[in-house]
Amino acid sequence: MDSVKELIQFLQPNQRLDLKAVALTHVLSLTGSAEGKEAILSLDEMLMAIFGLTIDANATIAKDAVLSLINLTAEEEGAIKVFELAKQVTPTFAIVDMAAKQITDEQAELADAWSMVLSNLTRVESLVHAILDSLEPRLSQLAKAFAQLDYNKKKSKLHYLAPIFCNLTQVPRGRELCCQPKYRLLEKLLPFASFEESVVRRGGTIGILKNICFDCVYHDVILNEQDDILAAILQPLCGPEEFSDEDNEKLPIELQYLPESKTRETDPDLRKMLLECLLQLCATRRCREVLRAKGVYEILREYHKWEAKVGRDSDCVLACENVVDILIKKEEEIGLDNYKVEVEVPADQAEKFVQEDASYVKSLLD
Numbered sequence: 291m292d293s294v295k296e297l298i299q300f301l302q303p304n305q306r307l308d309l310k311a312v313a314l315t316h317v318l319s320l321t322g323s324a325e326g327k328e329a330i331l332s333l334d335e336m337l338m339a340i341f342g343l344t345i346d347a348n349a350t351i352a353k354d355a356v357l358s359l360i361n362l363t364a365e366e367e368g369a370i371k372v373f374e375l376a377k378q379v380t381p382t383f384a385i386v387d388m389a390a391k392q393i394t395d396e397q398a399e400l401a402d403a404w405s406m407v408l409s410n411l412t413r414v415e416s417l418v419h420a421i422l423d424s425l426e427p428r429l430s431q432l433a434k435a436f437a438q439l440d441y442n443k444k445k446s447k448l449h450y451l452a453p454i455f456c457n458l459t460q461v462p463r464g465r466e467l468c469c470q471p472k473y474r475l476l477e478k479l480l481p482f483a484s485f486e487e488s489v490v491r492r493g494g495t496i497g498i499l500k501n502i503c504f505d506c507v508y509h510d511v512i513l514n515e516q517d518d519i520l521a522a523i524l525q526p527l528c529g530p531e532e533f534s535d536e537d538n539e540k541l542p543i544e545l546q547y548l549p550e551s552k553t554r555e556t557d558p559d560l561r562k563m564l565l566e567c568l569l570q571l572c573a574t575r576r577c578r579e580v581l582r583a584k585g586v587y588e589i590l591r592e593y594h595k596w597e598a599k600v601g602r603d604s605d606c607v608l609a610c611e612n613v614v615d616i617l618i619k620k621e622e623e624i625g626l627d628n629y630k631v632e633v634e635v636p637a638d639q640a641e642k643f644v645q646e647d648a649s650y651v652k653s654l655l656d
Contacts, residue, residue, distance in 0.1 A: 294320065294329045294336070301339035307348060314343060314354045321361035331362060331371050341376065341383040349399060356403040359385075363410035373417055386411070386424040393448065394431045401446035409450045412457035422463055429473050437478040452494025455479060459501035468498065469511050476502075476511075480522040489557060496563050499523055503567040506628075512571065513580045517542035520581075523567050524589055526555035531592040533585075540585030554596065558603035565609035572616045575627045587617045 299305075300313035317340070320326030330336050340362075343355035363369040376385040385407070392404040412421055425432070435441045436451040455475070458464035468475045482495040499522065502508050512519045521542040528545055530552040538546045555561045568586065571577050581587075594610045597603065616624070 294326075295333060298333070298335050298339055301336070301343060303342055303346065307351075310343075310346075310351060311348075311354075314351060314358070318354050318358050318361075321358045327362055327365075327368060330358075331368055334375060337362075337372065337375055338379050338383075341379065341385075344388070353400060353403065356400050356407065360403060360406045360410065363407055366414050369411050369414045370417065373411055373414075373420075384424070386421050390425055390428045390432065393451065394428060394435050396441060396443050398442065398446065399444050401442050401444070401448060402450065405446075405448055405450035405454065409453045409457065412454050415460050418458060418461045418464060422458060422461075422467070425458070426467065429467060429475065433473060433475050433478045436482075447488065447491075449488045449491040450494075452479070452482060452491045453497070454494070456494045456497035456501065459498050462505070465502055465505055465508065469502065469508055476519065480518060483522045484525050484555075489560075492555075493557070493560055496526075496560050496567075500563045500567050500570075503570040506570075506573055509571060509574065509577050513577055517544075517584065520584060520586075521545055523564055524586065527561065527564055527593045528552060528589055529554050529592060529596055533588060537585055537588045540583065540588065542584060545585075545589070554593070554601070558601065558606050561597075561601065561603070561606045562609050565606065565613060568613045569609065569616075572613060573629050575621055575624075578616065578621070578624075582617055587614065590614050590617070 297313045297317060300309045301317070302310075305313075317330065317336070320330060330340075340355050340358050343351055344359065346352045346355065359372065363372050373385065376383040389404040389408040389411075392398045393401050393408070395401065398404075408421075411417055432451060432454075435448055436455070442448060455468065459468050467473060468479075476498075479495050479498060482491050483499060485492045485495070499519070503512060503523075521544045524542070524545060528548055530548060530550045533541070555564070568581070568590075571581060590610055590613060594607070594614065597606050597610060616629075
């Protein structure tokens with residue numbers, strides 16, 4: 291601990307560049323281990339010195355300082371410590387404003403690094419409300435930076451904006467802001483649910499859809515007349531299979547007559563998230579009727595064949611069947627308007643169902 295504490299004197303803004311660089315390199319290496327992070331997070335003066343160096347005139351120093359913050363905020367405890375200390379120091383280190391400013395600056399060299407810091411901070415649900423207070427005025431610009439692939443002129447990709455937006459939708463206020471016509475956030479994010487070049491961007495976007503689908507308040511927004519959101523959920527689950535003209539006419543226009551080269555989402559975790567979106571949309575009778583009318587059953591019928599033979603992920607098979615089991619039933623058989631408020635399964639029965647599901651899926655994939 292004492293040896294780590296001794297580094298603080300060399301991390302001051304007016305320190306010689308060579309000494310500052312060596313000391314910060316050592317600090318950065320320490321943040322790569324649990325023990326090192328623990329030691330640094332226990333030293334407020336060390337963290338304050340790192341805050342100061344993120345705006346150092348030397349690009350390498352500034353970069354190493356931000357990289358250190360990425361590591362220090364990787365776990366919840368560190369993220370909370372860094373966030374709270376940044377508010378308490380004098381003068382205040384506006385870490386969220388700093389990150390947002392760098393991300394939305396087209397010429398920023400460290401936009402990607404700062405987006406990773408902000409992604410770590412927003413992952414902590416207890417911090418999201420305070421972070422939204424700072425971010426809300428910048429939401430439109432952040433969405434623009436995300437949607438425009440060549441936004442940053444210094445080759446930052448800004449893929450981590452997707453998990454940032456996803457993390458913000460953990461809370462009701464974040465979901466509300468995402469769905470507000472004022473910001474058009476959802477509209478700008480949707481195309482990236484099928485973005486092949488980055489699983490981070492793709493996964494974050496799918497996570498946003500999942501968070502919104504889990505809130506019944508927005509089901510009417512999701513199942514709108516444009517079908518754009520439903521199409522974004524279904525598109526990664528679609529393959530090159532041909533449908534009859536009658537079935538094709540049911541589908542959202544973007545999903546009709548897909549090419550032979552069409553492939554499905556390769557990540558099983560993301561496929562499962564998309565299927566969970568559809569399951570949540572089955573909550574009410576009106577939404578179930580919309581899903582049937584839009585050919586969701588027909589898409590899942592073909593998807594299930596592919597998953598059982600090619601994808602071979604048991605969780606995805608089961609998630610698909612959970613949706614299909616609802617959609618193939620007539621409403622008279624279901625007898626419920628809203629699954630979420632009218633169905634309670636006893637714990638012992640729930641456990642039995644889980645075991646039966648596991649046995650069934652195993653037999654299907656064997």
